[in-house]
Amino acid sequence: MKKRTVGIVGTGIYIPKEVVTAKEIAEATKGIWAEQAIIDKLGFTQKPIPGPGDGTQEMGVKAALDCLKNTGVNPLDIDVIICMGEEWKEYPLTTSAIYIQEQIGAKNAWGIDVQNRCCTTVTAMKMARDMLIADESIDTIMVCGGYRNGDFVDYSDKNMSMMFNLGAGGGAIILKGDYNKNVLLESHIMSDGSMARDAGVEIGGIENPINANNIDEAYKSLRLMHPEHMKNRLNEVSMSNWMQCIDLAFEKSNVKKSDLDYLAVLHFKYSMHKQMLDLLGLDENQSIYLSEFGHIGQVDQILSLHLAERQGKLKEGSVVSMIAAGIGYAWAANVIIWGEGGEGSVK
Numbered sequence: 001m002k003k004r005t006v007g008i009v010g011t012g013i014y015i016p017k018e019v020v021t022a023k024e025i026a027e028a029t030k031g032i033w034a035e036q037a038i039i040d041k042l043g044f045t046q047k048p049i050p051g052p053g054d055g056t057q058e059m060g061v062k063a064a065l066d067c068l069k070n071t072g073v074n075p076l077d078i079d080v081i082i083c084m085g086e087e088w089k090e091y092p093l094t095t096s097a098i099y100i101q102e103q104i105g106a107k108n109a110w111g112i113d114v115q116n117r118c119c120t121t122v123t124a125m126k127m128a129r130d131m132l133i134a135d136e137s138i139d140t141i142m143v144c145g146g147y148r149n150g151d152f153v154d155y156s157d158k159n160m161s162m163m164f165n166l167g168a169g170g171g172a173i174i175l176k177g178d179y180n181k182n183v184l185l186e187s188h189i190m191s192d193g194s195m196a197r198d199a200g201v202e203i204g205g206i207e208n209p210i211n212a213n214n215i216d217e218a219y220k221s222l223r224l225m226h227p228e229h230m231k232n233r234l235n236e237v238s239m240s241n242w243m244q245c246i247d248l249a250f251e252k253s254n255v256k257k258s259d260l261d262y263l264a265v266l267h268f269k270y271s272m273h274k275q276m277l278d279l280l281g282l283d284e285n286q287s288i289y290l291s292e293f294g295h296i297g298q299v300d301q302i303l304s305l306h307l308a309e310r311q312g313k314l315k316e317g318s319v320v321s322m323i324a325a326g327i328g329y330a331w332a333a334n335v336i337i338w339g340e341g342g343e344g345s346v347k
Contacts, residue, residue: 007179012067028155043270047167047294056089059146063170084120085145117326144172147297152222165294171302185253198230264304
């Protein structure tokens with residue numbers, strides 16, 4: 001029996017209007033980083049920051065509404081909402097997917113939040129595809145959410161330069177069963193638990209609660225708790241794990257990696273971006289470097305796909321891969337065949 005086809009109906013994005021510039025961030029580092037070094041090495045000129053009303057859940061709502069507008073999907077036809085938005089949100093222990101469900105009028109859906117840091121969108125898309133294949137009573141799934149972890153960054157912490165690019169925004173993507181367009185094929189995900197607590201918000205949980213003495217520090221305590229271990233371990237395994245995810249996603253999809261046309265990749269320092277393209281045999285026109293956005297966590301892959309479609313980078317039959325990595329540490333990749341032909345359009 002042939003497996004059900006799952007395709008991408010469309011995307012939605014919300015980007016706050018307010019930005020912080022490389023110059024302003026350089027000033028906040030108190031001389032540790034110069035403006036030009038942030039632009040050249042960290043790879044961004046500015047990044048969006050949340051304005052009034054730009055809560056994590058609310059940005060997820062705005063992206064979801066944009067997705068509904070762009071696709072023409074009736075919210076009453078959504079069966080499941082998987083929220084990939086961050087845990088830093090308006091009210092702890094509220095379920096973001098259920099809030100978004102109510103705000104967009106998806107009365108017939110049920111919702112669940114998932115978390116894999118900046119890998120969450122690729123992970124959630126795999127979960128959505130698997131659900132659509134396994135349960136034919138489910139036809140339409142929206143993956144959506146918001147991100148503003150940049151709130152926690154202390155720019156005077158020199159160990160945190162890898163997170164100076166954290167921005168704010170929301171993204172949404174709709175997947176549908178028996179949809180032979182923009183077909184999502186297989187994914188591969190890896191994680192390395194040796195780095196599970198190498199990075200995170202150090203103050204504010206059960207282990208180290210907020211109190212009267214640490215409250216100001218707490219809200220700027222996203223940090224590398226074991227910086228040497230994390231950096232050494234990433235140098236050792238990160239690129240090879242990423243390549244393994246890509247290789248296995250393509251192998252499982254029965255698509256040649258050499259056919260890759262477009263890479264939807266998160267924002268990281270420019271030298272690593274260039275290395276990634278070189279390893280995959282791609283030129284810079286086959287990706288979008290998010291230098292005006294920075295890194296909006298797990299929104300990046302949706303944003304890259306969204307921009308690529310609007311810039312004409314995706315053609316009929318284009319082979320696309322979304323790739324991601326998240327602190328913890330996790331790596332992920334998937335394969336998408338763009339256009340009307342579905343699986344039959346593989347080169």
